[in-house]
Amino acid sequence: MxxxxxxxxxxxxxxxxxxxxxxxxxxxxxxxxxxxxxxxxxxxxxxxxxxxxxxxxxxxxxxxxxxxxxxxxxxxxxxxxxxxxGPPPDVPPAHAVSPQYTGNIIIGGGSKVRNSQISLGPLTITNTRATRASLTGIAGLLVALLALGLYRGVQLLTGDDSSRSAAGASSGPKSPTATPSRSASGTSDDAAPVVRDAAKVQQILPDVASLPRGWAIASGSPTTEQCSSNRVGISKDRQFHYICKTGPVLDLQSGYDPGPGVGYNKVHVEVLAYPSVAAAAEGFVGVEAENADSNEAKQVREVILPSYGDESSAVTMIATVPSIGLQLSQGFAVARCGSIVVRVVISDDNGSTVDLDALNAFTRTVTARAQQALDNTTPTAAVAL
Incomplete structure (x- = not known):
């Protein structure tokens, strides 16, 4: 902002x-x-x-x-x-007034009935006895086709197929067919894309080419590991939400150094690649609770950022460390894009505010790169600050 x-x-x-x-x-x-x-x-x-x-x-x-x-x-x-x-868009008029015609019947845009002729766009039909007979025949054919279509529709709904029964096929009850689970966006979970190759997941993490000028990847980054099944986020109502309990979850992380002249010390990005959308949805709730975890020494509050992916949220945390005389401020954002969950952390080891512009920019970029990976294209989205 x-x-x-x-x-x-x-x-x-x-x-x-x-x-x-x-x-x-x-x-x-x-x-x-x-x-x-x-x-x-x-x-x-x-x-x-x-x-x-x-x-x-x-x-x-x-x-x-x-x-x-x-x-x-x-x-x-x-x-x-x-x-x-900015100002809201202009509201269209509640009612549109149609032009009036005298002596004509308007069938549609550019179509009219006038005296002994019917005009349907470029087609003109003369109102004669032969034409009326032809139209009657066409109407009868349409009624027959509609009846046949309705009959086949009833067959599909009821499972009735007389011809198949006549051929000796069983017409008794059929075993139920399992319905695939669906993701929050309405896509079948079985058909939703996943990324299980560690090298492809690593491409979601911003590389040097996608960082702002003067930035660098922190020493020792990135790292690749399996997310621990014991990792849990505890919500305000003391409910436990396990982050990586559903199947093996690839966990890739990278740190970034912004260089001098920036009001924060570092940025940390984590990418969790799940085996399904349902598992990622559970993991998102866990990471969201993990981000918002607080105690008496922390001041955690929710902040509003633009929505990214299928679901996202962000919080800031300020904690005072009297033993070393520092006030630590951090911003946490998490977003789920299909079967991938991304987490961004902005840290300032001696500050009272969180740079929400940087938190927003990295969250937007990493979510876009996750979607590019799910689309089976090489991630190219860059951080714009």
């Missing part, structure tokens, strides 16, 4: 905003300037971008100022979300 606001403000400052987007952009600009103008640091951040919209340090300073205001002011956060979404 902060990144989107900064892009709008810099676009207005450089004249890059289009005439169509000017009105919405002005609304965002007015809201941000009113909020940041209440503090000296906020005014300094605004002045820096106004002086030079292309200055990277000024842009970063404004983005950080907006992010801090969003974290400290829920009302500002909700109002900014509304203006970023």
């Amino acid at each position: 902060a990144l989107s606001a900064v892009q709008i403000l810099t676009g207005l400052a450089t004249g890059a905003a289009t005439a169509v987007g000017n009105e919405a952009g002005r609304a965002v600009s007015d809201l941000v300037r009113a909020r940041l103008g209440a503090s000296e640091d906020g005014r300094a951040a605004l002045d820096g971008v106004s002086a030079d919209p292309a200055d990277p340090s000024a842009v970063r300073g404004l983005q950080e100022a907006i992010r801090e205001a969003l974290a400290a002011d829920p009302d500002f956060q909700s109002r900014l979300a509304v203006v970023l979404a």
Whole structure:
């Protein structure tokens, strides 16, 4: 959200905003300037971008100022979300008035009955005795075909097949046929694609080419292992949700170093490849509960990110570690894409806010790469910050 606001403000400052987007952009600009103008640091951040919209340090300073205001002011956060979404689309008229015709019967678009002729688009039929007889014959044929179709439909529904019985086939009760289970999206679980090859699952993890400039893959990454069947997430109602209890689950993980000048220390991505959609759906609930696990030393709250895959959620956690004088802040996101569950963790070892833009960007990218792998194509989605 902060990144989107900064892009709008810099676009207005450089004249890059289009005439169509000017009105919405002005609304965002007015809201941000009113909020940041209440503090000296906020005014300094605004002045820096106004002086030079292309200055990277000024842009970063404004983005950080907006992010801090969003974290400290829920009302500002909700109002900014509304203006970023833009005005609702125009509502179409409740009723459409059809043109009136006199002396004609409208059969359809471009089709009419006029005097002794019937016009059906490019086809014109003259209303004569021979034509009426032909039409009567065609109508009778259509009725016969409809009756035959209805009869065959009843046969399919009831299982009755007289010709088969006459040939000696059994017409008694037939054994029931098992109905395949279906995923949440309505696809048969048996037919849903899965990825069981570790090398293909590893491609879902962002590689160097898909990272922002200056980023690097952390030392020792990625790792590949079988997810432990004892791994469990405990929900608020103290229910246990096992993450990897249903069959063997490939568990691939990788860490990423953002480099200097970034307000967090590292990003961690985990990809869990399940043998079925049903198993992944159970695993998603477990990881979601694991992310939200809290105690008295942690402050965990749910945050709203765009929806990804078949289901997704995100939380932030802030914990104070008095023994070392640090305040740890983390953002956790989990998404399920068919038979694959992805988890993204943003960590700041000495901060009070979580970079939701980075959490959102990595979650969006890894979910897209998971879908590409399920589509049997090489994942190419890149992280855009």
